[in-house]
Amino acid sequence: MIQQEGPGWRVARDPGKAEFSVLIGGQGWAFELTETEWAELCQLLDQLVRNHAALTDQLMAEEAIELELEKGAWWGCLEGDRDGWNLSVILSPVLGRGVEGSWPAPASMAAVAAIRTMWDNGSH
Numbered sequence: 001m002i003q004q005e006g007p008g009w010r011v012a013r014d015p016g017k018a019e020f021s022v023l024i025g026g027q028g029w030a031f032e033l034t035e036t037e038w039a040e041l042c043q044l045l046d047q048l049v050r051n052h053a054a055l056t057d058q059l060m061a062e063e064a065i066e067l068e069l070e071k072g073a074w075w076g077c078l079e080g081d082r083d084g085w086n087l088s089v090i091l092s093p094v095l096g097r098g099v100e101g102s103w104p105a106p107a108s109m110a111a112v113a114a115i116r117t118m119w120d121n122g123s124h
Contacts, residue, residue: 004114008107031099042119044071048078
């Protein structure tokens with residue numbers, strides 16, 4: 001099992017676990033994901049962060065931005081400014097199960113960095 005956590009976030013992955021091999025969480029919430037849901041979430045978060053990075057140089061210090069994106073069953077929203085952002089994600093109900101979570105800044109940036117590291121170092 002691979003587990004990382006910090007103030008306001010946590011991520012754990014156990015590829016040997018049968019159905020729900022990934023757990024992500026924030027302050028007062030957590031949910032388990034399948035490998036397919038995990039892969040789609042990683043791709044969604046990567047694209048949101050890349051989109052934000054591409055726009056950062058164009059934003060003035062006090063200017064806010066909100067980016068929304070859908071990937072598979074996931075919807076994500078990155079909201080903030082050039083220096084920090086909040087992140088919300090929703091998994092649309094699939095087989096009767098839907099989930100929703102969010103991280104405030106700076107927990108959102110730390111959680112996404114950990115998710116990215118786990119994705120890059122895992123087999124997918």
